[in-house]
Amino acid sequence: MVTIKDIAEETGLSPATVARALGDNGPARPETRRKVREAADRLGYVASSAARSMRRQSSNMVGLVVPDITNRFYSEMARIMAAACDARGLHFLLAVTDDDPNRELQQMRAMVAARVAAVALVPGPDTRLELNALAIRQPFTQLVRRSRELPTDWFGFDEEEGLRQATEHLLDLGHRHILLACSADRYSTGGARQKGFREAYARRGLAVDADLIRTGAPLVSSGRSAVADIPSHVTAIIAAGTMLTEGAADALSRSGRRIPGDISFVGFGLERWHTWWHGGMTRIVPPVDFLAAASAEHLLARIGQIGSDPLPEVVEKSYRSNLSVGQTTRSPASHTG
Amino acid sequence: MVTIKDIAEETGLSPATVARALGDNGPARPETRRKVREAADRLGYVASSAARSMRRQSSNMVGLVVPDITNRFYSEMARIMAAACDARGLHFLLAVTDDDPNRELQQMRAMVAARVAAVALVPGPDTRLELNALAIRQPFTQLVRRSRELPTDWFGFDEEEGLRQATEHLLDLGHRHILLACSADRYSTGGARQKGFREAYARRGLAVDADLIRTGAPLVSSGRSAVADIPSHVTAIIAAGTMLTEGAADALSRSGRRIPGDISFVGFGLERWHTWWHGGMTRIVPPVDFLAAASAEHLLARIGQIGSDPLPEVVEKSYRSNLSVGQTTRSPASHTG
């Protein structure tokens, strides 16, 4: 491995001078700089970021910890955060938890071990208490989901409002028996979405049929099973999650049900195929790009500010989702089934 | 920041003993271990991986450099590589290039600066020559695409065969004017796919209409524009890429064309929505999971073996895609238009 020492020997200078010449750290004669750069290029020198971080007591890495990188929701965040890091010469560290509390803890430990300059986490269910101690060690923010045990910055969506709006849309069309596929309470988003659903009924003075709220992990399989067995009086379905929408759409497409002929459908997410599924899906569209950009901005701004603000206030920011009405929702009176 | 020294003072032991007690590096009395662990936990000690990497002259990080993490193709690879790293206590470093040669170079430099134990790259178009010097510094493999300038390990698909099969399928149905949306020659996959397309015509003794080969960057927008203006004698379309398929499907869905009534369609990729698009898309399905698992396995196996094999041979492995015939291809005689 080529080190600064090798360049020093090669050029007959001291390591200190070489270091100054390479970075813009200290003074160095232009001639010296030129000579050093040339030697560095010739030898294929690449500075060790570990050594630098160690000496500087701060790394140039930023971490993102997500449940599932194949979920478009999170890969979009990764894309935006990676670009933001790039623009500032920071490295981007990605970790995947699969919503396993132990893996989540382990990944956060890895982030701290790497002494990341900042880290963002989409917390899973049943977050472990030890996370707290790890979260406070660098600028930290929770994304989308929110663990009550972590009193930290948070960027997410107004999930309750999103579901309320979607549910009201269906109620206003005349639906009275709506099946809700939703993530379970232990995912913070699941709780909020269920609340929004119930709230819509309450506002209309209607009673929710609790049997029609079907919860589980936010996976394609849950979406599929949620619509596997639909009571005959159900006239509409809300799939309140990206993966749940995929699973439900998959099962419904295979079942041969006509949409909205037999049943109305409201999905969730940003997938492009939504726009042509049965002529265009009615769906809840969370502004993921805003969220990602704002949280990345915020997190990176926090870097290096530790202590400058004596006790920076906890930032909590939520974005409103948009209900995009398409062709998959219709009054139940016009259902043919 | 809590260091080993702090724990040493806290327990009245030496840093050396503490280090041994924490890792499984050297001997230490069980009682000592217990005491040290307790103090470490109490103080919230997390070892600095930078310091360890530095001393050990090897890091525990593995890198993946992809053009676009929101492409399901690559996020699937990221998922599998991240899991493989996890299982071995390695950290996973992700970088995104956006198919920009300069960013690609910069990202690879960052990987080398971090002294990653191994790195996998999906090379973009016009890879810069400097990559070579960076690639040889650690176990390295190219994925999917392949830059001719980099004589390194490669894991990819038999793109030529995949396209040949798809094209023959259409020719055998009786199609003679097939529009091909494909990535450009400077993406290695683009060249191979075009070659397969032409080869199919050649085998049937038919002439390709070069005007019907439409190339560009592998983006949704390219897919859209490729089918924006379809000559009237065209009876079938092949979209030879994940993003191209998305773009073409989008444009076709909006155009109101009936499929396969007006025109037959062959797509590419693994998206779930393919299986219900117009009753199930005929598509080329590359075995991404095999590729990802095999390449991760291979790459991680290389770690630490440098020099053990005097000159390990270059490994080149390609996987055959599967042509999954659905409802979107049909004989042109039965077209209603």
Added chain:
DNA sequence: TTGAAAGCGGTACCAG
């Protein structure tokens, strides 16, 4: 403008 030297936080060797 340059050089000498200390030190970041672990690890590993060697002596006890």
Added chain:
DNA sequence: CTGGTACCGCTTTCAA
């Protein structure tokens, strides 16, 4: 089994 110590590569005083 434990302690002392040198050292990984880079940065940053401080002195020349």
